[in-house]
Amino acid sequence: MGKRSQLTAETVSAVAAQNAGHPLTAERAEGYATVMDGILQQLETIRALPLKDVEPAVVFQPVEAARDD
């Protein structure tokens, strides 16, 4: 499990503008960095659970024709 560094306003700003296409003001980026860092830290705790052989709860179902087609 790679160690994640603390999320900064600069990273938030860059990801929002360059990856997501939703540019943020500096003020918003600052606020989101703090909140998101807390969320990511919570998610890191899940990584410590016995998940090695556990598949995500996402099941693909081949699409069949709808009944009214």
Add this chain to the structure above:
Amino acid sequence: MTDLSELDLAELAQAVAAKSASPVEIVDAFLARVEQDNERFNAFVAITADSARDAAKKAEKEIADGRSRGALHGLPIGHKDLYATKGVATTGGSRVLADNVPDADATVVARLEEAGMISLGKLNTHEFAYGPTGEQSSFGPTRNPWDTARITGGSSSGSAAAVAGGLLPVATGSDTGGSIRMPAACCGLTGLKPTYGRVPRTGILPLCWSMDHSGPLARSAYDAALILAACAGADGKDAAAPDRPVPDYPSLLTGDIRGLKIGVVRDTFFDKAQAQVVTVVEHALEVLVDRGAQLVEVEVPHIAYASAAALAMYVAESTAYHDDTLDDRADLYTEQVRAFLELGDQLLAKDYLHAQRFRTLLGHEMAKVLSTVDLIATPGIAITATPIGDETVDVRGEDQSIFSAILRNTEPFDLTGLPALVVPCGFAEDGLPVSLQIAGRPFDEATVLNVGHAYQGATDWHRKRPAG
């Protein structure tokens, strides 16, 4: 003379069957309450009085002609403003969809209309169902009929305020992290979140596809069973809704719970709830024991991680749904919802998938517990309704975020998709309603509802109404 707006669905159905009240009289009685009290609660965001009166006249004639469609025929309902309603604006409580008028009904809306129910209008919601308090909506905050300075809980805030305030006998809601059960608990109502997929979500604005559920906020478990029976079953459009038989739920509510084993999970559900809430819920559990159930102390490993996983679900899926709108109309969202949506841009796909792996793990742990007991009982929510505008709440001497405290007991059953019911079970020291939650095995709504029905057969908390 009986005030018809005080009656529950089953009593109204009996009145119609006995010809002591007609659909027109019933609809008029509730519309009068809407006119009198909606401004205080901000529950309805659209009132369809004319079409409701027309539908009531039609129902009255059908019933008089011997063409009754069943117990729900001619009875009023309101729909959360997340449900598509043909020809009636469906905004999700947001300026983003202020002009959205669907050309078709949601499956649930259509099924309830087919059963003869009459919609009185649309009900306020936390914007796009993305919040547990009912405060953030383009229509303003919904107010709790027990104390209008307090939140109703959300996101099905208008549904709860309308039913608790006597403006409706029942309403639809949706539940992704607890959005049926939290407002039901805050407002002293019965709220049912069925098994994931039991009720099709077609035509309901999504918050989080993998956790969205549809269900009723009602005045009793029996009433919730009446609505579930009319709404459940595949519609061929919602891929999450399996083609399974739909039991006749009301007929299965015998009130006999002798021999049922009810698991009590202290960790997280009880030990992180306000003491005033736990005291009331302990008394409710004693009532179930008096009715013949057996309490068994059980543990659900890893339950404390549920809120983190749920957060990843909301943040990832809701941002994907709103991606296009965030491009050019972000300023139309309320500030809280906009912030949550923009946070979603920062989540990695692997974080989302780790959270989905956690859901599988938690599902297995719940299944193990439910192989040793029939049901799980917890406090409905950990706190009582907080003042509108507050951000933190005292829980055993610790200031906690209201969002985390209110979601804690309901989210695990959205993550695992298990059916869960809240029933009012008394009042805390602050005079506000407290609720008991009963969760069960997948697709075993009948047992869950029967425990609620048994409890309500022995108590009258569900009959308490706020002062007018």
